[in-house]
Amino acid sequence: MEQTVRGGKLMWDLRERSVRELNYYLHHNAVKNGITEVQIFNPDGAHHIAVGLDAPIKVDILGNAGYFVGGMNKQAHITVHGNVGWSVAENIMSGVVRVKGYASECAGASGHGGLLVIEKDASSRCGISMKGNDIVVGGSVGHFSAFMAQAGHLVVCGNAGDGLGDSLYEAVIYVRGEIRSLGADAQEEPMAEDDYKTLAALLEKAGFKHHPEDFKRIASAKKLYHWNAEHYQEY
């Protein structure tokens, strides 16, 4: 089914073979056939490229990808050399997904682990409902990012839109630029030594050279942790 294999490196042209065939190969045959690297040509915005991977292979997607690229990833290192549609690396478990261009909405939504790097901007709802994954965005994020985020880190090197961190739980957000507005129960807090260390490590992993001192920390005020009338909660 594979198109070209050279020394453990698979070349796959999506104009010749479908995403379904590609995913099947990556799920069932790649490791068995000693594949350690995959290059995918002509993605042309197709959805679901390299979803559900569970092997430490390197995947390069050479062009723009559609929805859910790298969804539920485990172990794999996936790089999209272009822009991506909605929900890149949705529910990521481990490994790395890197987008060299821009990402549409819901990037890294509900991820449980691993790292998502978006080198340019991400749209709204970035990191929504994240549960332990880390997201580093080189540019800005849109409104309602990290809504109900439970665990993990969202690092925004640019600006953040309205309602940042609304209803946060234990996830922490670091923002270098301007924040248009914070969501309910989100608050700016002083950076601690651990924050600088965590942030420096994430920036290094993501390949950005910003200074951690330039970032603000946003976390939950925890007033929504228990539903009670005395807090006069916004909801």
Add this chain to the structure above:
Amino acid sequence: MSVGREVVFNQNGQIVSFEESHLYNRNVQQWIYNAAERGIYDIRGLGAKRRVPHFDDLTFLTASLTRYPLEGYREKCSTKTILGTRYAKKPIELDIPITFAGMSFGSLSANVKEALGRAATAMGTSTTTGDGGMTEEERQSSKTLVYQCLPSRYGFNPDHLRKADAIEVVVGQGAKPGGGGMLLGQKISERVAKMRTLPPGIDQRSACRHPDWTGSDDLTIKIEELREITDWEIPIYVKFGATRVKDDVKLAVKAGADVVVVDGMQGGTAATQDVFIEHAGIPTLAAITQAVEALEEMDVKGKVQLIISGGIRTGADVAKALALGADAVSIGQGAMFALGCNSPVWYDKNGKPISAVKDYEKLGTKPGFCHHMQSGKCPVGITTQDPDLEQRMQPEWGARRLRNYLQVLNFELTTMARACGKSDVHHLEREDLVALTVEAAAMAKIPLAGTNWIPGSSGL
């Protein structure tokens, strides 16, 4: 709410009559007193307390001269049910058309989840996960397990996805269509908290919408993603609470669902706002008819299967749901009652009954009236994470009761089908039913008993 009247004698022996307001009767007054005192609405479990049109408002026209019945204790009546024949390489094959609905670990104890799995396996049917993800107990005990993809994505894991026999994308629930959940902090044990990636003891809100898609066009792509990850092998269900059923069924079918699950307003829940339970959604009876019409209009009836849930209690309910066009039903609250929910006693390991009445009193209720699933202090050990309380419901014992209950439902279903002259429960049809009330006739679109009148139908 009913208007009350009291007649009493005063000190002079004269009769004094009191009549309460209809609009502001004592129930309403009490509700307002509570609201004013607490400043917060009621969150509770179970389903609607008020009566709405239901399966009891229908009756079967069993065989006589015009139809030929089958011998109830001799002739076979098939109950085999296949779900997910549209796209999945491995459709679900069940021995009976009665499945267990999704109920979360967290809301229910691990023992209960195991009991549900064991009973489902013994009866050749499926059980379903819930908010909180898949427990090992549940997977190991369930031959056929449906894995829910819920808005909260608590405990959602691609490894579990690949261990599932079907995936149910949950859009909403009959008890709270359009609403999220609230698992109160008292039920968040260390294990529940870990599975949900949240600190123990805090109130856990389940989102009302999925984090990675926002409409039916996105749902199409989401379903494809789930299929890609599972290599198009297992069926995808789409479940929603009954509101705009016809349109929702059509969109779910368009989005690629193999099976549509419609949950009527009599459906239960572990904990949500009382106002949702009582004032949102439409009755199951009305929902079935609309769902079937939608499938027929799209010419996919039989290709896309329909599961109905929300207040299915008896074999008669199952038979009526199938006659109205459902392929299978799903039960939640009925299963909990089979386990002993609201029972005055629980049973120790030797089967000795122990009174739970005092524990009900501590909750401010009594057996038969309890709807305190949200409290985590279930006196019979079902909706709890308390290590002592959960031992009150042992998996072996619970599984036996659930299996018995399913068996009775199935016996009732088949005996009614035979009486209607059917050798297969899926041959039950709308012509086998009439309605006892005008409301039920209008909602189910079947004739009022003794007439050929269907309210709202043309030409009559």
